Amino acid sequence: MRNFSWLLLAASIAAEVVGTLALRHADGFTRALPSAVVAAAYALWAGAGTALIAVCGVWLFGEAVTLARCLGVAMIVLGVVVLHLDPR
Structure with a gap:
């Protein structure tokens, strides 16, 4: 398994x-949508998905909430947002 x-x-x-x-x-x-809206939507989807999976891990599987994990998730979400909002 x-x-x-x-x-x-x-x-x-x-x-x-x-x-x-x-x-x-x-x-x-x-x-269908202006590209700026698509970029923001994708960044939101990716960042929110990462954060929600981390919350589900804590809630469903009893994973520990530590400062390092919280900072890690925050950096992932921020990184995704910054990458997808880059105008190039």
Whole structure:
């Protein structure tokens, strides 16, 4: 069962990468929305997803809440937002 967990994780990561790469072929959905709105929406989705997964780990699996983990999640969220708001 443990190997299945790693396989499921790998499949989830692959699906994330494929979905993100597919945005390029959809012109970043700029036909429907201005690109600035799409960039902000993606940054919010990625950052919120990271934070919610961390909260679910604490809530569902009893993972410890430490200062280092809280700072780590905050830096990930901030990093994602900064990367996706870069105008280049």
